[in-house]
Amino acid sequence: MPSERKTTDRNGKAQSKWIVYYVGLDGKRNSKSFDQKAKALAFEKQTKSDRANKAPKITKGQLTYGDLVDRFVQDSSVGRDGGEPWKESTLDVAEQRFQASYQFLPRDTPLKTVTVAFMKDVRRSLQESTYARTTQIGVWNLIKSAFNYGYGEELISSNPVQTLVIRHQKVMEAGEEKFEVFTKEEASAIVAKALELSTATNGHTRRAFEFNWLIAPLLFETGMRIAELLALEWSNVDLEEQTISIRQTFIKQSKELQKVKAAASHRTLSISTALCRRLRQLKERRESRFVFETKTKEALQYRNTLRWWHSLLEHAGVREGGFHKARHYYASRLIEAGVDAKVLTTNLGHADVAFTLQVYGHLFDDRDTREKKRQVAEQLSMLAA
Numbered sequence: 001m002p003s004e005r006k007t008t009d010r011n012g013k014a015q016s017k018w019i020v021y022y023v024g025l026d027g028k029r030n031s032k033s034f035d036q037k038a039k040a041l042a043f044e045k046q047t048k049s050d051r052a053n054k055a056p057k058i059t060k061g062q063l064t065y066g067d068l069v070d071r072f073v074q075d076s077s078v079g080r081d082g083g084e085p086w087k088e089s090t091l092d093v094a095e096q097r098f099q100a101s102y103q104f105l106p107r108d109t110p111l112k113t114v115t116v117a118f119m120k121d122v123r124r125s126l127q128e129s130t131y132a133r134t135t136q137i138g139v140w141n142l143i144k145s146a147f148n149y150g151y152g153e154e155l156i157s158s159n160p161v162q163t164l165v166i167r168h169q170k171v172m173e174a175g176e177e178k179f180e181v182f183t184k185e186e187a188s189a190i191v192a193k194a195l196e197l198s199t200a201t202n203g204h205t206r207r208a209f210e211f212n213w214l215i216a217p218l219l220f221e222t223g224m225r226i227a228e229l230l231a232l233e234w235s236n237v238d239l240e241e242q243t244i245s246i247r248q249t250f251i252k253q254s255k256e257l258q259k260v261k262a263a264a265s266h267r268t269l270s271i272s273t274a275l276c277r278r279l280r281q282l283k284e285r286r287e288s289r290f291v292f293e294t295k296t297k298e299a300l301q302y303r304n305t306l307r308w309w310h311s312l313l314e315h316a317g318v319r320e321g322g323f324h325k326a327r328h329y330y331a332s333r334l335i336e337a338g339v340d341a342k343v344l345t346t347n348l349g350h351a352d353v354a355f356t357l358q359v360y361g362h363l364f365d366d367r368d369t370r371e372k373k374r375q376v377a378e379q380l381s382m383l384a385a
Contacts, residue, residue: 005033063155065114065146066107069098071155072146097139098146100131103251103258105143111156119160121303125251127166128225128324130262130351140166181328182220186318191216193316208308211285212292214278215305216312219323222269223330223348225249226323230300231257232291234283242276244269246349250299257299265349335363 005017017033018040034040073094079085086094104125122143126136144161151159182190194213200206218229222244230250237244245268248259260266271279279291290299306323313320327348334344341364345356357364 063111063150064107065105065109065111066102068111068146068150068155069107071153072149073098075149093138094142097135097142100135100139101126101143103129111150114160116160116164119164123164123166124322125227128227130265130349132351132355133166137166140164180321180325181332182318182321182325184333186316187220187326187329189316190312190318191220194312197312197315208311211282212300212308214275214282215292215309216326217275217278219326220329221272221275223327223334224269225327225349226302226305227251228260228265228349230290230292230302230305233289234291237279237283237291239276239280239283242271242273244271250302260349262349262351264345264351267346267349269347331360332363335360335367338367 005019007015007017015035016037017035018037019033032043034043073091076086076094077091104122123140126140129136131139144164147156147159147161150156151162194209194216197205197209198211198213200209215229218224219226224232224244224246227249228246231248232244233248236247246260246265248257249265250256251258282291289297292300294300309323310320331344331348334347339347341353341356341360344360345353348356350356
């Protein structure tokens with residue numbers, strides 16, 4: 001957008017000059033002034049067109065996310081719209097963050113298939129990752145910058161991320177809840193309803209829950225991320241030792257399996273005898289690679305599983321809540337049972353204890369406070385034997 005500069009002529013009369021900062025075909029930054037805004041706008045539009053014509057031709061319908069990133073970084077390195085070119089350090093950070101973004105939005109994703117709903121899934125995947133919140137925000141903001149650039153350069157006809165944000169975690173006042181969590185009654189109702197629907201008389205309902213109803217108790221009893229659960233294979237389940245090993249995850253956007261990269265996410269979880277018995281029954285009923293899979297023997301897709309989950313909650317008469325709400329339930333029950341922060345960090349697959357305490361520290365505080373009060377009450381008892 002041209003910049004307006006107020007000046008005065010020899011007679012002291014106010015007048016405006018419109019300055020256009022642009023990058024020429026030689027890659028150098030220049031500026032040119034005009035006495036009319038319309039002329040400045042026309043010149044700016046022409047310089048953008050000249051630069052676009054010089055760039056390698058890519059048919060809009062064939063443009064991928066990787067193409068968009070490459071064009072965005074290239075233009076930023078010389079200064080977009082006459083702005084300052086990115087410093088070397090900024091380019092390095094951008095490269096690292098774009099590399100991280102490819103885990104959630106692969107480079108070969110055609111932009112014509114990217115919708116607002118699609119990008120909400122990308123955002124959710126990023127937020128459920130083991131990256132620190134500040135890193136998540138940095139990656140997301142860079143993704144948004146690339147799409148804003150693409151829309152401004154008319155490489156894409158609409159901007160699917162314009163209104164989507166990842167906010168910094170709110171600093172809570174004492175006594176405030178940091179997140180929503182299912183109550184014990186709600187969790188029990190969800191699991192009970194899932195079991196009931198697995199033997200429903202309605203054929204469609206029974207098929208939807210017959211082999212998948214154990215998703216609910218597994219989420220509540222292990223605290224697994226949904227991407228880890230969808231990628232769970234029977235080879236990762238030891239029914240004799242009653243353990244589940246987390247070795248891989250499911251990439252929602254590319255619909256592919258991937259070995260867990262973070263060392264902390266690579267973990268082994270214990271399961272109850274009752275859950276182990278149910279898993280054994282499920283395994284004996286059908287030959288399969290994945291614990292939960294489609295009729296075509298493939299891993300369940302995230303979006304379909306999310307719809308299934310919301311349907312289950314509706315049947316159970318429980319208020320809406322995502323998969324992470326079940327993970328919060330698991331964490332809160334472990335804290336209530338007396339586990340320390342280190343054990344909770346390991347079981348959740350977090351990178352460090354500091355992050356776990358950032359999310360669940362207030363629950364430890366509440367538990368410890370209650371225990372201290374109980375101990376003091378016992379010590380002050382006048383009726384102690």
